[in-house]
Amino acid sequence: MRPTLDESKPIFQQITKMIEDDIVNGELKEGEQAPSSTQLVAYYKINPSTVLKGMNQLVDDQILYKKRGVGMFVADGARGKLLEARRQTFMEEYIGSMLQEAGRLGISTDDIYKMMEEMKRRGER
Structure with a gap:
């Protein structure tokens, strides 16, 4: 569980995303019990109907x-x-907008690949 919830999104969406993240990250496996609504209500001190939603x-x-x-x-x-x-x-939000901006800037697909490789190298340092 995340230590806190924030004001940026509705709380029920944050609860949904938190459980999804735990599944994607392998912290919650298929067939395992998810945190109970009672646990989430007590931990975050939020309305039970919000958690259930x-x-x-x-x-x-x-x-x-x-x-x-x-x-x-x-x-x-x-x-x-x-x-x-x-x-x-990811494809729609990041790749799509990246390709649109690359088109406006006249950046070719080959140049995008080179930029991505450069960024990957930087991250491996």
């Missing part, structure tokens, strides 16, 4: 499933589904 979104997206009287668990295939959705978002 975020968790129910994950159930609707088939990332979590409910076991009546036991809790919510990570669904089979949840990590793959989240990775694919995030790859698509």
Whole structure:
């Protein structure tokens, strides 16, 4: 769990993203129990309906499933589904806008590859 929530986005979306991040990062594995709404309510001191809204979104997206009287668990295939959705978002938000700006600046695809390799080398230092 993240130490704090912030004001930048609705809290239920932050709860959803936090659980998704735990699944993507391998901290929560398929079949494992997700943090309970009671735990999240107590930890963050937030309204139970806010937590349930975020968790129910994950159930609707088939990332979590409910076991009546036991809790919510990570669904089979949840990590793959989240990775694919995030790859698509990455392509649309980052790659798409990068290519638009490159077009405005007259930067070729080959030049973009060279820039990416340079940035990768810088990060490996």
